[in-house]
Amino acid sequence: xARAAHxxxxxxxKPGTTRTAPPKMPDGxxxxxxxxTYVAFETTGLIYLLMGFIxxxxxxxxxxxxxxxxxxxxxxxxxxxxxxxxxxxxxxIFVGVRFFxxxxxxxxxxxxxxxxxxxxxxxGMLYSVWIGTTLVMTWVLAGGAF
Amino acid sequence: xxxxxxxxxxxxxxxxxxxxxxxxxxxxxxxQSDWMVLDALNFIKDQLDGSLSYRWSCRMAVCGSCGxxxxxxPTLTCKSPLSSYGDTVEVTPLSNFPxxxxxxxxxxxxxxxxxxxxxxxxxxKEKAVEEGPYRQSPEELEDFKQFSLCINCMLxxxxxxxxxxxxxxxxxxxIALGYRYNLDSRDEGASERNAIFRGEGSVYSCSxxxxxxxxxxxxxxxxxxxxxxxxxxxxxxxxxxxLPRGGKD
Numbered sequence: 018x019a020r021a022a023h024x025x026x027x028x029x030x031k032p033g034t035t036r037t038a039p040p041k042m043p044d045g046x047x048x049x050x051x052x053x054t055y056v057a058f059e060t061t062g063l064i065y066l067l068m069g070f071i072x073x074x075x076x077x078x079x080x081x082x083x084x085x086x087x088x089x090x091x092x093x094x095x096x097x098x099x100x101x102x103x104x105x106x107x108x109x110i111f112v113g114v115r116f117f118x119x120x121x122x123x124x125x126x127x128x129x130x131x132x133x134x135x136x137x138x139x140x141g142m143l144y145s146v147w148i149g150t151t152l153v154m155t156w157v158l159a160g161g162a163f
Numbered sequence: 164x165x166x167x168x169x170x171x172x173x174x175x176x177x178x179x180x181x182x183x184x185x186x187x188x189x190x191x192x193x194x195q196s197d198w199m200v201l202d203a204l205n206f207i208k209d210q211l212d213g214s215l216s217y218r219w220s221c222r223m224a225v226c227g228s229c230g231x232x233x234x235x236x237p238t239l240t241c242k243s244p245l246s247s248y249g250d251t252v253e254v255t256p257l258s259n260f261p262x263x264x265x266x267x268x269x270x271x272x273x274x275x276x277x278x279x280x281x282x283x284x285x286x287x288k289e290k291a292v293e294e295g296p297y298r299q300s301p302e303e304l305e306d307f308k309q310f311s312l313c314i315n316c317m318l319x320x321x322x323x324x325x326x327x328x329x330x331x332x333x334x335x336x337x338i339a340l341g342y343r344y345n346l347d348s349r350d351e352g353a354s355e356r357n358a359i360f361r362g363e364g365s366v367y368s369c370s371x372x373x374x375x376x377x378x379x380x381x382x383x384x385x386x387x388x389x390x391x392x393x394x395x396x397x398x399x400x401x402x403x404x405x406l407p408r409g410g411k412d
Contacts, residue, residue, distance in 0.1 A: 022327035029271035037261035044235030
């Protein structure tokens with residue numbers, strides 16, 4: 018059974034004389050069938066919101082000096098925190114893959130006289146930058162730059 | 164004579180004079196193997212219940228009249244072979260639209276949105292007839308041809324989760340048809356339309372679910388039009404801030 022849509026959805030500004038049945042949302046929205054991937058994509062926003070709070074808290078605790086920093090490090094070793102970061106990583110990868118899949122169609126047919134490259138090349142460029150950035154970041158975090 | 168299989172059709176019924184809310188009727192239809200969903204509805208109308216109301220016309224996926232939800236998915240019923248469905252087929256009116264009667268939905272809201280995006284060629288100054296026609300190269304035609312193939316079947320509106328939640332959202336087909344003129348080399352009204360795209364019910368309401376493009380029977384790809392319109396609307400707005408006379412000639 019589909020959920021009710023907004024009562025004004027697709028209503029004309031001046032309603033006709035015939036009484037109408039109210040609009041329904043698409044079948045399966047939000048939790049079933051074809052909308053699952055989209056809803057999962059949108060839901061990852063909650064993960065980033067939580068991540069933002071965690072980072073803000075960590076920065077706040079740094080104000081307490083070395084003891085604060087050690088507290089942050091201890092908190093990050095907690096299995097729940099590790100699990101959350103694994104979930105965030107999966108979320109980021111999922112969003113990245115979906116974004117790269119949709120990105121080519123959001124390009125205008127031409128910018129001035131220049132046409133964008135074919136979708137496959139655009140996706141290849143995005144994945145290359147992503148993988149390259151990840152490798153550089155991994156190298157930096159592993160101490161390679163210092 | 165092709166094979167005949169009995170299928171059960173669960174069809175939404177709504178009579179505004181009698182029913183408070185829509186209900187369902189079930190019909191058993193002897194379906195031939197080469198039938199489309201529309202053929203079964205026509206059989207119900209002709210043989211079982213003449214009061215069943217629905218729209219259809221061309222039977223070849225050109226007129227866009229026979230869009231309905233079949234087993235929950237927005238579908239052109241004249242283009243959907245019954246062989247791809249099970250023994251029970253559920254036919255309901257398109258989602259996100261008010262229902263006038265049975266499977267007939269209210270389209271006036273869409274017509275208002277379509278008119279609002281000015282889907283026609285806008286010229287600052289019309290050429291005189293003796294100056295000849297506006298010429299266009301095949302490459303220039305290719306820029307917008309895909310978006311001009313829309314048949315107004317409303318499947319994209321029925322699939323879009325934003326349309327059902329945000330009544331002001333202009334919606335996929337109207338944006339695709341407006342943006343089609345922005346890409347037309349003969350048109351000079353892009354700034355005017357971009358202002359509409361940025362205004363009430365703007366293109367930025369779209370969260371790129373991409374379902375409009377998934378269900379489009381003509382491969383128009385309205386999601387592409389909407390998201391390209393987001394970028395061109397933004398560029399147009401930025402240009403209006405920095406260029407003399409707001410970037411207008």
